[in-house]
Amino acid sequence: MREKIKNLKIGVLAGGSSAEREISLKTGKAVEDSLAGMGYNVIKFDLDENFFDELKKIDICFNALHGTFGEDGKVQGVLELLKIPYTGSDVEASAIAMDKIKSKIIFKYYGLDVPDFFSVKKGETKEQIKNKMQNLPFPYFIKPNAQGSSVGASIAYSVSELYSALEDAFQYDDEVIVEEYIAGREIQFAVFSGKPVGCVEIKPNDSFYSYSAKYTKGKTQYILEPDLTEEEYQACEYASVSAHASLGCRGVTRTDIILSDSGKANVLEINTLPGLTEFSLVPMIAQKKGIKFGALIEDIIEDALT
Ligand SMILES: Nc1ncnc2c1ncn2[C@@H]1O[C@H](COP(=O)(O)OP(=O)(O)OP(=O)(O)O)[C@@H](O)[C@H]1O
Numbered sequence: 001m002r003e004k005i006k007n008l009k010i011g012v013l014a015g016g017s018s019a020e021r022e023i024s025l026k027t028g029k030a031v032e033d034s035l036a037g038m039g040y041n042v043i044k045f046d047l048d049e050n051f052f053d054e055l056k057k058i059d060i061c062f063n064a065l066h067g068t069f070g071e072d073g074k075v076q077g078v079l080e081l082l083k084i085p086y087t088g089s090d091v092e093a094s095a096i097a098m099d100k101i102k103s104k105i106i107f108k109y110y111g112l113d114v115p116d117f118f119s120v121k122k123g124e125t126k127e128q129i130k131n132k133m134q135n136l137p138f139p140y141f142i143k144p145n146a147q148g149s150s151v152g153a154s155i156a157y158s159v160s161e162l163y164s165a166l167e168d169a170f171q172y173d174d175e176v177i178v179e180e181y182i183a184g185r186e187i188q189f190a191v192f193s194g195k196p197v198g199c200v201e202i203k204p205n206d207s208f209y210s211y212s213a214k215y216t217k218g219k220t221q222y223i224l225e226p227d228l229t230e231e232e233y234q235a236c237e238y239a240s241v242s243a244h245a246s247l248g249c250r251g252v253t254r255t256d257i258i259l260s261d262s263g264k265a266n267v268l269e270i271n272t273l274p275g276l277t278e279f280s281l282v283p284m285i286a287q288k289k290g291i292k293f294g295a296l297i298e299d300i301i302e303d304a305l306t
């Protein structure tokens with residue numbers, strides 16, 4: 001048991017009302033079980049009517065939420081106001097990271113490679129959309145601006161596919177991002193406290209790393225020692241550490257990258273509250289580096305107190 005946190009009442013906040021509620025509950029349970037197993041004083045609570053009462057009982061909040069309200073700076077704002085320390089990034093970094101358009105603009109400003117894109121707001125006419133398409137050749141990758149878990153995401157090879165993809169994505173957000181489709185290898189890279197941890201290569205048994213590829217056992221192959229050249233590894237490491245730093249992230253983040261055949265590490269997004277079930281990618285990467293799940297959770301809590 002770590003001295004610094006052993007007398008604290010640790011509140012694990014999980015669930016919430018986002019499309020990723022079920023995943024958050026799994027992250028929350030894994031964190032709670034691990035902390036309880038190590039003998040810490042832990043309680044689990046949700047973003048429900050008891051939320052404010054529960055906050056009065058805790059010394060630190062382990063944020064196990066994903067998506068809207070939990071990962072976008074809103075809950076972080078409440079915790080700041082109440083002066084309760086919490087895990088993960090602050091209000092500003094969380095809000096920007098959740099917004100794929102704004103974060104891509106910042107990544108680009110810092111010289112990182114990002115897919116070309118345009119965005120479409122709900123209610124825009126076909127004429128307006130056609131104008132934006134002029135500068136971006138097919139195929140496209142379409143996704144809601146502020147979602148996770150590949151909800152509402154799809155590939156389009158034609159105008160009619162683009163329209164139906166937009167319709168689908170608009171179910172989850174009023175703003176949708178249309179990116180150039182990048183062919184290549186998918187690498188996800190974990191950064192902790194500004195330092196690189198390691199990566200995993202994702203080989204989904206689908207045309208992309210879709211919701212079902214993410215959460216159905218056996219649908220994706222995870223390669224923890226990907227066959228990357230020194231240059232390729234460095235490119236992914238540099239992109240992830242820079243993406244983390246460019247938004248001023250804290251704690252653990254996971255940057256999703258497509259490494260194109262030319263060796264470019266295209267940053268898709270940064271996740272400020274990556275999944276932390278024992279089968280999630282960050283714990284898998286940490287484990288490979290000799291950091292056990294429990295130690296990772298303790299590290300994250302200690303980092304939130306510094
Ligand atoms: N421009 C692109 N070109 C090719 N594939 C893409 C592109 N953008 C996204 N993808 C595919 O879609 C997946 C989901 O995209 P992204 O990571 O941007 O969104 P997400 O839904 O927020 O994911 P997460 O669950 O990691 O939060 C990626 O892992 C990748 O497989």
Ligand SMILES: [Mg+2]
Pocket residue numbers: 149256268269
């Ligand atoms: Mg992603």
